[in-house]
Amino acid sequence: MPRPRQPRLTRQLIVETATAVIDAEGLPAFSTRRLAAELGVRGPSLYNHFATKDEILDAVADTVTAAVDTSGFASRDWAAALRDWAWSYRRALTAHPNIVPYLAQGPGRRPAALAMADAVYGGLVRAGWPPARATHIGAALRYFVAGSALGSFARGFVEDPELYAAHYPHLRQAHRLAEHQQSVDEGAFALGLDALLHGLAAEYARTVGPLDPVESARSSG
Amino acid sequence: MPRPRQPRLTRQLIVETATAVIDAEGLPAFSTRRLAAELGVRGPSLYNHFATKDEILDAVADTVTAAVDTSGFASRDWAAALRDWAWSYRRALTAHPNIVPYLAQGPGRRPAALAMADAVYGGLVRAGWPPARATHIGAALRYFVAGSALGSFARGFVEDPELYAAHYPHLRQAHRLAEHQQSVDEGAFALGLDALLHGLAAEYARTVGPLDPVESARSSG
DNA sequence: ACCCTTAAACTAGCGGTGTAAGTTTTGTCG
DNA sequence: CGACAAAACTTACACCGCTAGTTTAAGGGT
Numbered sequence: 001m002p003r004p005r006q007p008r009l010t011r012q013l014i015v016e017t018a019t020a021v022i023d024a025e026g027l028p029a030f031s032t033r034r035l036a037a038e039l040g041v042r043g044p045s046l047y048n049h050f051a052t053k054d055e056i057l058d059a060v061a062d063t064v065t066a067a068v069d070t071s072g073f074a075s076r077d078w079a080a081a082l083r084d085w086a087w088s089y090r091r092a093l094t095a096h097p098n099i100v101p102y103l104a105q106g107p108g109r110r111p112a113a114l115a116m117a118d119a120v121y122g123g124l125v126r127a128g129w130p131p132a133r134a135t136h137i138g139a140a141l142r143y144f145v146a147g148s149a150l151g152s153f154a155r156g157f158v159e160d161p162e163l164y165a166a167h168y169p170h171l172r173q174a175h176r177l178a179e180h181q182q183s184v185d186e187g188a189f190a191l192g193l194d195a196l197l198h199g200l201a202a203e204y205a206r207t208v209g210p211l212d213p214v215e216s217a218r219s220s221g
Numbered sequence: 222m223p224r225p226r227q228p229r230l231t232r233q234l235i236v237e238t239a240t241a242v243i244d245a246e247g248l249p250a251f252s253t254r255r256l257a258a259e260l261g262v263r264g265p266s267l268y269n270h271f272a273t274k275d276e277i278l279d280a281v282a283d284t285v286t287a288a289v290d291t292s293g294f295a296s297r298d299w300a301a302a303l304r305d306w307a308w309s310y311r312r313a314l315t316a317h318p319n320i321v322p323y324l325a326q327g328p329g330r331r332p333a334a335l336a337m338a339d340a341v342y343g344g345l346v347r348a349g350w351p352p353a354r355a356t357h358i359g360a361a362l363r364y365f366v367a368g369s370a371l372g373s374f375a376r377g378f379v380e381d382p383e384l385y386a387a388h389y390p391h392l393r394q395a396h397r398l399a400e401h402q403q404s405v406d407e408g409a410f411a412l413g414l415d416a417l418l419h420g421l422a423a424e425y426a427r428t429v430g431p432l433d434p435v436e437s438a439r440s441s442g
Numbered sequence: 443a444c445c446c447t448t449a450a451a452c453t454a455g456c457g458g459t460g461t462a463a464g465t466t467t468t469g470t471c472g
Numbered sequence: 473c474g475a476c477a478a479a480a481c482t483t484a485c486a487c488c489g490c491t492a493g494t495t496t497a498a499g500g501g502t
Contacts, residue, residue, distance in 0.1 A: 002467030013485045031459060033266035041480075043462070051502050053394035053460065075342025098376070101322060104372045133412070135405060140365075140413030147368025148361075151325045168335050177356070184356060184401075191354070192361030202419055207429050223496035224450045262451075265490075269450050272490065292498060445501085452495070460501070461486065472474095 008041055011049050011068055015059045022060065022098045053078055054112055063102040065112035067092040073123025078204075079197055086141055089116075093149035104146040128208045137200060144196065148189045152181060229262055236280045243281065243319045253277075279331055281317075282324040286333035289315040294344025299425075300418055302344055307362055310337075314370035319404050325367040349429045358421060366418065369410045374401060398404055 017038050022030050032053055033043040050056045069088040072081035093100050117138060124134035157177045164171040176185055242250050249269055253274055254264040271277045290309040295303035314321050321429050338359060345355035361375040378398040 002465085002481065003469080005468070007479065009479080032461080033459080040240065042482080043459095044463095044482085045480055047461070101326060104325075104368070107323060109384075109387070114385070114392065117395075118389035118391045125391065131394075132408070133379070136409040136412040138407035139405065140369075140416070142372065143368030143409065143413065144361075144365045146372050147325070147364030147366070149372065151363065151367050163330075164335070167332070168339035170339045173352070174338075176367065178424040184360065186361035188364065189355070191357045191424075192364065192417060194373065195361070195418075195424065196413060196416045198420035198423055199416025199418070223494085224454065224498080226497070228450065230450080254488075255489085262454080264488095265453090266451055268490070443502105447498100447500085449498075450496090453492090454491100454494100457489100457493080459491085460486095462485080463483085464481100465483100469478080470476085472476100 003076070009039060009045060009049055011059070014039065014046060014049055014056060015063060018056050019060050019063070019096065027101060037188060046163060052177055057099070060099055062110040062112045064092055064099055065098050065116060066096045067095070070116055070119035070123075073119050073126075078124055078127035078129070079201055082120075082137070082141065082200075083193065083197060085120060086145055089142075089145045090189060090218065093145065097149065097152075097155075100146070100149045104150050128205070129133055130208075133207075141196070142198050144192060146190075148185065148192075152185050223350075228272055230266060231261060232280070233275060235260065235267060236271055236284060239277050240281050240284070240317065240320070244317055247319045248322060277318070279324050281320055283331040283333045285313055285317050286331060286337060288316070289333075289337055291337055291344075293339035294340050294347075299348035301344055302416060302421055303341075303362065303421075304357070304414065307366055307371070308339065310363075310366045310382060311370060311410060314366065318370065318373075321367070321370045325371050342424055350425070351429075354428075362417070367400060369413075370404065373406050 014035070018030065018035055021035055021038055025034075032044075032046055035056075036043040046056070050059070067088075068085070070081075070085055072084040075081075076084070093103070120138040120141075121134050123133075123135055125131055125209045129137065135189055157174050161175045163170070169175070234257070239251065242256055242259055246255075253267055256277075267277070271280070286310075289306070291302075291306050293305040296302075297305070314324070317366055341353075341359040342355050343370055345358055346352055351359065376411040378395050382396045385395045389395070404419070407436075
């Protein structure tokens with residue numbers, strides 16, 4: 001079959017279909033031929049629109065990241081903005097859990113990830129945090145969010161009580177974790193985020209608080 | 222070549238060599254044939270000792286996890302024990318960064334991971350934390366450690382200043398991140414861990430502190 | 443000492459993967 | 473109207489995880 005009257009593929013259509021396949025069947029099942037079949041096309045045709053498979057995955061990861069809301073840094077105080085961002089970030093990742101293992105391996109050169117990092121860093125520096133500290137805070141929260149979306153704590157546990165009773169005395173109840181996976185993961189995230197922000201607020205009060213944030217931003221901007 | 226006088230493979234030798242290959246060449250380069258070649262053997266021979274490739278990877282992940290030290294929970298107060306554990310956990314993962322993407326996808330049924338979870342959970346409950354809270358704390362710290370080892374924040378950035386100057390105004394200096402990758406990642410980890418522990422200590426004082434931890438452990442054990 | 447079972451390597455091969463190369467037809471533009 | 477680029481195609485390569493069947497050595501039983 002030669003060139004069709006109307007192109008059957010576009011970058012956007014490929015990315016959307018790739019996202020759907022990954023969501024439905026997981027990363028390992030996602031192959032160029034599988035994706036092409038879903039698009040009514042043969043595998044190599046994709047290479048008219050993307051240079052490599054990784055480029056497709058990058059595009060998927062980028063659209064997932066683009067859904068993260070960083071607008072809080074423009075309108076709210078730094079702590080509230082961080083909290084809003086972290087939750088939005090988590091929601092964006094858990095909406096497409098199967099792509100997270102790929103996405104989590106570094107911000108890369110993806111525009112949406114860079115724009116997000118830029119907004120966070122800028123917001124923190126504007127609030128008076130020293131640049132090095134702002135970098136660390138953004139990184140620490142990214143670690144936490146990515147880790148929570150990636151390694152669902154409860155997912156690994158099995159529903160067979162016998163397995164734990166014998167060798168892991170304190171995990172006697174662990175088989176129940178599987179039932180409550182989502183609430184465990186969200187509870188752990190909420191607790192950890194609150195603790196992180198609490199600790200950062202204390203650090204802020206100790207090292208930055210004395211200065212007027214606005215002044216501080218003006219003098220360093 | 223038939224059965225040799227002396228077996229050339231053992232599970233331990235396979236795991237050690239697999240670790241070396243992954244450390245040296247990365248997860249994508251790790252294939253059964255590549256591993257077998259390193260062992261002076263043909264690919265399928267591995268299947269006399271392991272049922273699948275994933276079983277080999279699980280064994281590698283387990284030995285990495287086994288290096289984590291949780292002894293603090295037996296001898297120190299819960300906060301110090303958590304700090305020691307988190308750093309030990311991080312050191313174990315960053316010693317073999319290439320296996321982390323595999324390892325981070327849940328505790329699974331790996332014995333070392335379960336033993337670690339058991340020690341942490343038990344230590345926290347003994348210190349007076351309610352069981353649900355203990356689960357959340359262990360999970361939150363795992364998120365943070367795994368995320369930090371997985372998605373090295375600095376790694377993704379490029380050394381070309383031009384790339385950032387145009388579109389990401391606040392990241393003007395981002396190209397410098399690549400130079401200081403290790404110190405950025407460690408600084409972010411140290412900051413985040415301190416903040417987390419600070420927040421947890423406040424929570425402890427508010428909800429558990431009033432009770433004598435020893436009493437509390439006795440009454441719930 | 444012999445046989446039988448099992449272990450541990452082998453070879454051959456299946457179906458799948460990412461992707462390179464070259465082909466064919468269509469749409470578009472000078 | 474002819475040239476060229478675009479977008480599909482087919483073919484093919486090297487590699488992948490893994491299965492099946494083969495060969496020989498090691499070890500235990502009589």
